[in-house]
Amino acid sequence: MKDDTLNNFEIIKEETVYDGFLKVIKAQIKHATWHGNEQLEVTRESLERGDSVAILLYEQDTKSFLFTKQFRYPSARRGKAFMMELVAGSLGFNEDPVEGIKREVEEEIGYSLKNIEKICSYFPSPGGCSEQIHLYFSQVSSHDKIFQGGGEASEKEDILLTKIPLAEIKQLLRDGAINNSISIIGLQWFLLNKESLT
Numbered sequence: 001m002k003d004d005t006l007n008n009f010e011i012i013k014e015e016t017v018y019d020g021f022l023k024v025i026k027a028q029i030k031h032a033t034w035h036g037n038e039q040l041e042v043t044r045e046s047l048e049r050g051d052s053v054a055i056l057l058y059e060q061d062t063k064s065f066l067f068t069k070q071f072r073y074p075s076a077r078r079g080k081a082f083m084m085e086l087v088a089g090s091l092g093f094n095e096d097p098v099e100g101i102k103r104e105v106e107e108e109i110g111y112s113l114k115n116i117e118k119i120c121s122y123f124p125s126p127g128g129c130s131e132q133i134h135l136y137f138s139q140v141s142s143h144d145k146i147f148q149g150g151g152e153a154s155e156k157e158d159i160l161l162t163k164i165p166l167a168e169i170k171q172l173l174r175d176g177a178i179n180n181s182i183s184i185i186g187l188q189w190f191l192l193n194k195e196s197l198t
Contacts, residue, residue, distance in 0.1 A: 003145075004023065004025075005091060008031065008032035009027075009029060009030065009031035009032065010029070010030045011027055011029055011033070012028040012029065012030060012041075013025070013027065013028040013029075014027045014145065015027075017045070018078075019032070019186040019198070020094045021097065021118065022047055022048070022049050023043065023047070023049070024045055024046070024047055024048070024180075024191065025046045025048055025139055026043065026044075026045050026046045027043070027044055027045070027046065028041070028043055029031075029041070029042055029044055030042075033040075033107055035178070037117060046128070046129065046130050047128055047129040047130070047131075048129075048130055049090065049129065049130075050090055050091055050093075050129050050131065051090075051091045051097075051131055051132045051134065052088060052089060052090050052091060052131060052132075052133045052134070053067075053088065053089060053091060053100045053101040053104060053133070053134045053135075053136070054085075054086045054087065054088035054089075054133055054134070054135050054136070054182040054186070055087050055088070055101050055104075055105060055113075055116070055136040055137065055138060055186075056086055056119070056135070056137045056138075056186035056187065056189070056190060056193075057086070057087065057105070057109075057111065057137075057138055057139075057140055057182075058137070058138070058139050058140070058166070058190070058194075058197065059139075059140050059141060059142060060139055060140070061126070061141045061142055061143075062140040062142060062143055062163060063074075063163075063167070064163040064164055064165050064166065065087060065163070065164045065165070065166060066084060066109060066111070066140070066161065066162075066163060066185070067084050067162040067164055067183070068080065068084070068085055068086070068087055068109060068160065068162065068163050069082050069084050069085075069157050069159070069160040070083065070151070070157065070158060070159045070160065071090050071158065072086075080179070082096050083180060084162060084164075084177075084178065084183070085180055085182065085183055086183050086186055087101075087103065087105050087108045087109060087180050088182055089103075089107075089108070089159075090113070091103035091134075098116055098136075101113075101116065101134075101136055102116075104133070106147050106149070107149070107150055107151060107152050107157075108149055108150070108161075109145070109149040109150075109161045110145050110146065110147035110149025110150070110161075111144045111145050111146070111147070111149070112144050112145075112147070112150050113138050113140065113144070113148050114137070114140075115140070116136050116137070116138045117137045118135075118136055118138060119135040119136060119185070119186060119189050120135055120139075120185070121133065121135070122135070122185070123133045123190055124181050126135070133181075133182060134145060135182060135185060135186055136187075137186065137194075139189065149161060164194065166197075169187055169191075170191070178182075180185075192193070
């Protein structure tokens with residue numbers, strides 16, 4: 001398969017096999033291979049949960065990053081019940097990602113955002129999930145906390161705002177204390193691109 005045939009595939013059949021908070025689609029697919037003109041026909045499944053947004057927030061007056069802590073059932077099954085993460089959440093249908101992250105920050109930790117910088121968009125698990133995460137950065141001050149935060153009551157969220165000093169971040173990364181992709185990517189981007197703030 002040459003580079004100009006990378007999108008040479010056909011979805012023969014798709015069916016929804018589970019439709020709850022998350023959706024699972026099962027598909028019969030035919031695609032080109034790396035070996036000459038061969039084609040491969042396979043059955044694959046995709047977890048459909050829509051796209052998400054996340055943001056790395058740096059509070060200038062406290063020289064701290066703003067994280068959240070909340071219970072996560074999937075990671076709890078692996079011994080990590082309360083995950084320390086960046087503010088993040090799912091986008092609504094046709095919702096603009098920037099507006100979505102403003103909403104999530106207000107709901108989860110109660111801050112108002114001004115300047116928002118795009119870090120990247122990426123697929124966190126392309127082998128099993130169609131979700132893209134749109135990751136952002138913003139600087140705030142403690143005076144920007146003007147809402148209650150704590151999560152959306154209608155979604156039964158229980159979210160704790162956690163401030164992590166910039167001086168501790170490198171060691172936490174080395175120790176593996178921060179163990180989810182959005183936080184690791186955001187912090188490494190900061191350390192590579194915002195050296196003047198360190």
